Amino acid sequence: MKRPLTPLDFVRRALKLYPDRPAILHGDLRLTYREWGERLWRLVHALRAAGVRPGDHVAVLSPNTHEGLLAYAAVPWLGAVLVPLNTRLTPAEYRFQLEFADVRLLLCDVSLLDRVQDVAAATGLGVWGMGAGEGGAAFETRLLEASADPVPFPLDLDEDSPITINFTSGTTSNPKGVMLTHRNAYMDGIGVMLYLQLSPDSVYLHTLPNFHVNGWGGVWAVQGMGSANVMLPAVRADEIYAAIERHGVTHLCAAPTVLSMITDPAVARPVPPVRVATAGSPPHARIIADMDALGFEVLQVYGLSETSPLVTVAELTREQRALPIAERAVLMARQGYEMVNAGEVDVVTPDMRPVPHDGETLGEIVVQSNLVMLGYYKNPAATAEAFAGGWFHTGDMACVHPDGRIEIRDRNKDVIISGGENISSVEVEGVLYRHAAVREAVVVAMPDDRWGEVPCAFVVLHAGHAVTPEELTVFVRGHLAGFKVPKRFEYLDDLPKTASGKFQKFVLRNALWEGRARGVN
Structure with missing residues (x-):
């Protein structure tokens, strides 16, 4: 009998084959897969009731x-x-997303209840508080009574039905609800297991927010x-190192800003x-080299919410490893090749012709894959635009090197x-990241009366370091x-980021x- 492709089969397998192995490591809490499974069934019954x-x-x-x-x-x-909802939004943003997504019940950590209580009261939305602290006891009672x-x-599950609606992460000002299917999530999970090289002995630190495309x-x-699973509610460098030492962490995922x-x-x-x-x-490349020197083995992957999300990997041959x-990090900093589970990933010109593999010619990354979303929730116009020509259009501009590696050069709008x-x-x-004083750098367009727009750099320096705009100008010009070369440098204590x-x-x-008005979309 044909079985639906769903990541729930991963859950079923763990409960069947690894009941006595550790499932959850969270502070002093230890749960085996048998114990975690019991809580899972109780929650399923409680939700159904x-x-x-x-x-x-x-x-x-x-x-x-x-x-x-x-x-x-x-669920x-x-x-x-x-x-899944971003943990750093405002009450107004939560209200928009909850209403837009037609949510009928919210499972909310007690630490975040204050952000949604007024929304729930105004809309009649049911809210279950979870976690230690005031408001969480009722959740545990529900489980105990189930x-x-x-x-x-x-x-009987339809593998092409949605498993999640994930709102895009807010790098633009117009997030959309991305409908990912059970099949999407299953295919993505296979890629994660393969390329991260997970095993029953692995200890995975949940550094990446799980609301972000389901971790x-x-x-x-x-x-x-x-x-x-080692749970990490707050992402701080000291907590990451502490978890590695306490639990013997072997794997984690994180954005480059966390690597910094x-x-x-x-x-x-x-x-x-x-x-x-x-x-x-x-x-x-500098961050990758710094990580390598500390003992971290960095694997760059690439994707978007709309592709479940991972579709390329910066894999290396034995000779390249x-x-x-310094040479290896340059290759690792490129987005690399399409994953074996990702279908076809290409870089094309506006008339949908593949770009030459010259490492220079820019085109847009497009994808045809079992990982590509069902569509944007209640937004058929945006869905149709994203799938123009039978490919999913990422909006990321890239070149392809002679060895076939894809390298992103920018988002269209950037x-x-x-x-x-x-x-x-x-x-x-x-280039800015190569300077020893620079911890983080972002370059954007600023208006210029002569040239239309020119680069402006926002930088965060390492503690105890100093460098003048004139020195950075000379460095970049070299x-x-x-x-x-940026025509202006702004120094900040922190740069605006998504969660x-x-x-x-x-x-x-x-x-x-x-x-x-800026003439770049």
Whole structure:
């Protein structure tokens, strides 16, 4: 009999094959897969008793906790659709997303209840508080009063039905609801297990916010191999190092901004081998080299919410892995090749012709894959635009090197067009990251009366370091053509980011262009 492709099969497998292995490591809490499974069945029964039915939309608002992780299995086990919410939004944003996504029940960590209580009162939305502290006891009572009997695997599940609605992460000002299917999530999970090289002995640290495209699939893939889940509610470098030392962490995923935190000289220290997948924005070669020196094995992956999310990987041959780190990091900083589970990923011109493999010609990354979303929720126009020509259009501009490696140069809207010349903000940022004083850098377009727009750099310096704009100008000019050199440098204590660590370039760019129209979409 044909079985539906769903990441719930990963959950089923873990409960069947690894009942006595550790499932959850959260502070002093230790749960085996047998114990975690009992909580899972209790939550499934409790949700069903509360009236949750197939097709209903249930939201979860939670940092990376073991209670939050339960929702990713329990809600879809009923055939309902999970709506993960960003933990850093305002009440108004929560109201928009909850109403737009037609949510009927919200599972909310007690630490975040104050942000949604007024919304719930105004809309009549049901809210279940989860976690330790005031408001969480009722959740545990619900579980205790529910049956612990296993719920059969849902063989009647439609693998092409939504498992989640994930709102895009906010690097632009117009998030959309991305409908990912059970089949999408299953195929993504296979890729995560394969390329992260997970095993029953792996210990996975949930550094990446699980609401961000379902932790890149880590909310299910880790269970697929019977690996241990180490929950990390707050992402701080000291907490990451503490978890590695306490629990023997072997794997984690994080955006490049988190890698920058980990490699900050003020906190950095050597670790046993830890395999790290990074994505969200192109990581710079210097950060990869710094991670390598500490014992972290960095694997760059690439994708979008709309592709479940991972579709390319910067894999290396044995000969390339033997290269000096300075040369190896350059290859690792490129987005690499399409994953074996990703279908076809290509870089094309506006008339949909593949670009030459010359490492220079820019085109848009497009994807045809079982990983590509069902569509945008209640937005058929945006869905049709994204699938123009039978391919999913990512909006990411890239070139292809002679060896076939894809390298992102920019988002369409982030390309700086100065006097008719295209400038890659990523290329300029890569040079800034080479300066020993620079911890983080973002380059955006600012208006210029002569050239239309020119580069402006926002930088965060390492603690105890100083460098003048004049010195940075000379440094960048030593690596790039003069028209690519930022015409202004702004020093900040921190750069605006999404909760998953992506830089919000639009925030910085919009401030520079306030009251003026920019001719780049």
